[in-house]
Amino acid sequence: MTAPARQLPERALPAWHRAVLKVGSNLLAADGGGLTPRYAQALAAFVEKSHQEGREVVLVSSGAVAAGRALMRERTRLDGDLAARQALAALGQAPMIALWQGLSDRPVAQVLLTHDDLRNRRRYLNARATLRELLTLGVLPVVNENDTVAVDELKLGDNDNLAAIVAALVDADLLLIASDVDALYSADPRRDPHAQPIGHVPQLTADIVAMASGSGTSVGTGGMRTKLQAADKAAAAGIPTALFSGRDEATVAALASHRLRGTLIDVSGNRMQARKYWLRHAPGGVGRISVDAGAARALLGGRASLLPGGILGVSGEFHRGDLVEIVDAGDRAIARGLCQYGAAEVRRLAGRHSREIEAALGYSYGAEIVHRDDLATVVDPQTKAGETST
Ligand SMILES: Nc1ncnc2c1ncn2[C@@H]1O[C@H](COP(=O)(O)OP(=O)(O)O)[C@@H](O)[C@H]1O
Numbered sequence: 055m056t057a058p059a060r061q062l063p064e065r066a067l068p069a070w071h072r073a074v075l076k077v078g079s080n081l082l083a084a085d086g087g088g089l090t091p092r093y094a095q096a097l098a099a100f101v102e103k104s105h106q107e108g109r110e111v112v113l114v115s116s117g118a119v120a121a122g123r124a125l126m127r128e129r130t131r132l133d134g135d136l137a138a139r140q141a142l143a144a145l146g147q148a149p150m151i152a153l154w155q156g157l158s159d160r161p162v163a164q165v166l167l168t169h170d171d172l173r174n175r176r177r178y179l180n181a182r183a184t185l186r187e188l189l190t191l192g193v194l195p196v197v198n199e200n201d202t203v204a205v206d207e208l209k210l211g212d213n214d215n216l217a218a219i220v221a222a223l224v225d226a227d228l229l230l231i232a233s234d235v236d237a238l239y240s241a242d243p244r245r246d247p248h249a250q251p252i253g254h255v256p257q258l259t260a261d262i263v264a265m266a267s268g269s270g271t272s273v274g275t276g277g278m279r280t281k282l283q284a285a286d287k288a289a290a291a292g293i294p295t296a297l298f299s300g301r302d303e304a305t306v307a308a309l310a311s312h313r314l315r316g317t318l319i320d321v322s323g324n325r326m327q328a329r330k331y332w333l334r335h336a337p338g339g340v341g342r343i344s345v346d347a348g349a350a351r352a353l354l355g356g357r358a359s360l361l362p363g364g365i366l367g368v369s370g371e372f373h374r375g376d377l378v379e380i381v382d383a384g385d386r387a388i389a390r391g392l393c394q395y396g397a398a399e400v401r402r403l404a405g406r407h408s409r410e411i412e413a414a415l416g417y418s419y420g421a422e423i424v425h426r427d428d429l430a431t432v433v434d435p436q437t438k439a440g441e442t443s444t
């Protein structure tokens with residue numbers, strides 16, 4: 055059963071360049087059957103149109119378990135216990151990816167993530183680097199939980215929460231959650247005919263969270279509860295969330311014109327400002343990287359990454375992923391950022407060209423020592439003086 059359609063006002067989507075789009079099982083395996091492109095088609099068209107406009111979308115797609123279940127329906131009792139669900143997921147991941155590939159002109163890349171990958175700092179950074187690389191390559195990344203290896207107590211369990219974590223991982227500007235329900239309602243609309251849609255949530259409060267309950271279907275996992283958890287996680291990273299019906303073609307088409315018919319869960323303040331503030335003020339930064347005048351000028355310009363060629367030296371010890379301070383030749387702080395390499399590695403790379411990284415280390419985590427997304431300039435009068443004197 056589809057939740058009742060009620061008239062929802064349209065509003066502008068927040069401006070975005072990179073978004074994560076989560077598509078739930080209910081849209082891909084309607085009515086508990088096998089996978090169907092019925093609703094995925096319009097969503098894929100939106101993703102492709104966004105790509106043609108120069109935007110980037112990471113898809114977080116459910117549907118593997120539902121696909122596996124449909125394949126095995128007559129063969130076993132498969133359901134219930136964890137091993138059975140894991141087997142169904144293993145069966146269904148390939149058809150789910152094939153569904154998206156069939157709807158996209160670009161190559162589709164499968165990314166399976168577990169809780170461990172997102173908690174462990176090195177794996178987190180590697181997952182992030184891989185997703186960034188896939189976006190740079192112009193392919194469509196399709197993320198799902200790696201149900202087959204995730205053990206019960208470490209399972210993320212629902213793709214709403216996974217999508218929020220991925221949104222923060224790739225520094226998305228927006229989290230889009232397509233579901234079978236067209237908005238957040240004051241109560242589950244499947245159960246309460248008087249439930250009212252809520253178009254705009256300026257901030258998630260306990261009262262709003264209390265409106266949400268679990269999934270009303272056997273196919274969906276978390277219901278509205280996990281969607282609000284996801285919105286809360288995204289908001290903590292400064293990312294707004296849009297909830298809408300992936301079953302309504304007009305709603306999906308309107309997204310491409312930056313209009314939302316659904317629920318917008320807003321964040322206070324600007325995402326980039328929040329991130330830059332964190333980078334400037336977070337504790338840490340025991341390691342220091344000194345850079346030459348050219349690199350200092352490029353970093354202070356605000357849009358460059360720190361490359362090895364501009365590095366003069368390193369002091370202190372730090373690991374890959376740590377926050378470091380970047381200073382100019384006169385030892386004045388000019389920026390802070392998350393370093394892609396450990397101190398010993400940066401020492402070996404100082405002054406070299408990015409293309410020499412692999413030869414120098416035997417491996418590479420990418421051309422940037424500190425990526426521009428992970429970097430904030432330190433703006434103080436002393437720095438400004440340093441900038442003009444270099
Ligand atoms: N307050 C609420 N507003 C809207 N939907 C709700 C609410 N509480 C529970 N739900 C249920 O959440 C369902 C959507 O979640 P879910 O079944 O997990 O789908 P998906 O596969 O898209 O993640 C809706 O169909 C609806 O029954």
Ligand SMILES: N[C@@H](CCC(=O)OP(=O)(O)O)C(=O)O
Pocket residue numbers: 077078079080115116117118119120143198199201211212213214273274275276277
């Ligand atoms: N990883 C599971 C999806 C779990 C899940 O969150 O499902 P849903 O609530 O439909 O988004 C699968 O691919 O079947």
